[in-house]
Amino acid sequence: MNxxxxxxxxxxxxxxxxxxxxxxxxxxxxxxxxxxxxANLMVLLAGGLGGRHAPLLANPTPRADPLPQALxxxxxxxxxxxxxxxxxxxxxxxxxxEDEP
Amino acid sequence: MNAAVAPVVVxxxxxxLCVGLQARRTRWTVSLAGGGLSVLASLWLVALAHGHGVVxxxxxxxxxxxxxxxxxxxxxxxMSAIGSWVALWTLVALAAQPHPRLDAFFHAGWHLMLAxxxxxxxxxxxxxxxxxxxxxxxxxxxxxxxxxxxxxxxxAFTYVAVNxxxxxxxxxxxxxxxxxxxxxxxxxxxARIPQASPGLVRPAVFxxxxxxxxxxxxxxxxxxxxxxxxxxxxxxxxxFGGMLTKVGVYALYRLFTTLQPLHGPEPWLLAVAGxxxxxxxxxxLAQEDMRRILSFHIVSQIGYMVFGLGLGTPQAWAAxxxxxxxxxxxxxxxxxxxxxxxxxxxxxxxxxxxGLAHAHPWLGVWFVVAALSLAGIPPLSGFxxxxxxxxxxxxxxxxxxxxxxxxxxxxxxxxxxKIFTGAFWGPPPERSHISPLEHASVVGLAALTxxxxxxxGTLLExxxxxxxxxxxxxxxxxxxxxxx
Numbered sequence: 001m002n003x004x005x006x007x008x009x010x011x012x013x014x015x016x017x018x019x020x021x022x023x024x025x026x027x028x029x030x031x032x033x034x035x036x037x038x039a040n041l042m043v044l045l046a047g048g049l050g051g052r053h054a055p056l057l058a059n060p061t062p063r064a065d066p067l068p069q070a071l072x073x074x075x076x077x078x079x080x081x082x083x084x085x086x087x088x089x090x091x092x093x094x095x096x097x098e099d100e101p
Numbered sequence: 102m103n104a105a106v107a108p109v110v111v112x113x114x115x116x117x118l119c120v121g122l123q124a125r126r127t128r129w130t131v132s133l134a135g136g137g138l139s140v141l142a143s144l145w146l147v148a149l150a151h152g153h154g155v156v157x158x159x160x161x162x163x164x165x166x167x168x169x170x171x172x173x174x175x176x177x178x179x180m181s182a183i184g185s186w187v188a189l190w191t192l193v194a195l196a197a198q199p200h201p202r203l204d205a206f207f208h209a210g211w212h213l214m215l216a217x218x219x220x221x222x223x224x225x226x227x228x229x230x231x232x233x234x235x236x237x238x239x240x241x242x243x244x245x246x247x248x249x250x251x252x253x254x255x256x257a258f259t260y261v262a263v264n265x266x267x268x269x270x271x272x273x274x275x276x277x278x279x280x281x282x283x284x285x286x287x288x289x290x291x292a293r294i295p296q297a298s299p300g301l302v303r304p305a306v307f308x309x310x311x312x313x314x315x316x317x318x319x320x321x322x323x324x325x326x327x328x329x330x331x332x333x334x335x336x337x338x339x340x341f342g343g344m345l346t347k348v349g350v351y352a353l354y355r356l357f358t359t360l361q362p363l364h365g366p367e368p369w370l371l372a373v374a375g376x377x378x379x380x381x382x383x384x385x386l387a388q389e390d391m392r393r394i395l396s397f398h399i400v401s402q403i404g405y406m407v408f409g410l411g412l413g414t415p416q417a418w419a420a421x422x423x424x425x426x427x428x429x430x431x432x433x434x435x436x437x438x439x440x441x442x443x444x445x446x447x448x449x450x451x452x453x454x455x456g457l458a459h460a461h462p463w464l465g466v467w468f469v470v471a472a473l474s475l476a477g478i479p480p481l482s483g484f485x486x487x488x489x490x491x492x493x494x495x496x497x498x499x500x501x502x503x504x505x506x507x508x509x510x511x512x513x514x515x516x517x518x519k520i521f522t523g524a525f526w527g528p529p530p531e532r533s534h535i536s537p538l539e540h541a542s543v544v545g546l547a548a549l550t551x552x553x554x555x556x557x558g559t560l561l562e563x564x565x566x567x568x569x570x571x572x573x574x575x576x577x578x579x580x581x582x583x584x585x
Contacts (some may be wrong), residue, residue: 014285019172020262020266025258028258028262032262032265032266035266035269036265036269036272038269039269039272039273039276040272042272042273042276042277043272043275043276043279045276045280046276046277047279047280048280059131067279067285068276068279069274071228071275071279071285074188074228074232075272078232078235078239080205081239082235082242082261085239085242085243085261086258086261086265089242089246089254089257089258089261090258092246092249092254093258093549094249096250096251096254098249101189
């Protein structure tokens, strides 16, 4: 499972980097999105995966680590806001292109 | 309110008020008052951190390392004080700019960015450092693009993309460190990194250093800076040029003192520092525009700060901290001069400007004071800053680095002379008005470099105390983790 997720993180970074190096704004925005999701998955991996119980005192050990999920949630929200900003900026560049001959 | 978060909370509330207030005059009053309060709050924190050591706030009274902590040591408090000071005076310069329609957003952006910076300086939690970096970066994206033209929007897109990638690298570094140690609390990390597996810690530290290096604009990660700082309105560029990169420098200091302390000179950091100094100053030589020359010098001077860090002794760190504080004041003053010139003459190109010293003798005086300070001429603060860095370098036996630092400061002087002869010398131009507010903003910062030049002892004492605290990570750990 760990190896599979690690490979997925690598794939996301590779695809994101490839898109980011392209010429078109929309592809670059999607590329940045993929890269930041790669990092999110990496945070999840950092907490350890699989075969754990829910993190409640009543449950037997080993218990899952809830912190990475809280961290990822924050990172996702930030990423979402920035993607929205980038799309707005991209649209603005497009609109200005039409205004200014 | 706990002093450790006051410099974050005050600008945050001011930003909210500025969006809500409709009347322009009220908004200005609130905004400037908020800026002044931030300065007072951070000075209070400096006094506390100097008197009693690390000021700690455990949010919600959760014991560290389980809850979120703010931990303001003297370095963080000093950086937050100079940041608030810069925000206040660049705000005064903004008052002279004609942006009535976008006014509310500029104010909100100013204070939000200050909240983000102060948060980054004062937090004791690595993940919160990432979050506060995002707060200040998102605000900076917004300030760069506000009222942008097409070319500016394109440059801004590059800036945003570079910083998103850097932030992602920062997040990955935090993740790896969490995997290695199982904590994101900086004090807890500092205590437990020595026992963790170096196979995970080393790549994590490398990722963090790269991410902070992009923000600080060190070699080879500085290419984004000179272009970005040529885009926004003058006061915004002064605010960014003065403070933004120094948040990255602060983070590098935190990384290589508290988290992964250096013991003695670190060759690769010194190499990075030397190359940053040289390439920045060479880049400046090729420019024919006041603002662009100054932007390249930002890069060059980051090199001195990293040089102080890389020498790896508390004495060298004190020199680096002194240099950083001095440089923020001198650099912001110079960028504000350039901003005033641009607002009145519509350009900062040395080819189109001439004779400003005739038309605005006082502006010329402020420029000369700040420029000589930047180049390191006594009795201004830049002289002591360079002297301290050189002294620390000699004591560590890093003669090559010292030679580079001295050569670069000669070229810096040359660059400043080039601006002076290009823009201030020559036949007087058709006179244009420069608002007293712009004069005030420049004086607000130039006065600091004079004061620290004549009475540098106080600042040196503070910088030395801050560096001593950095050299004692165990003290930081004790203060944050308390009775554990």
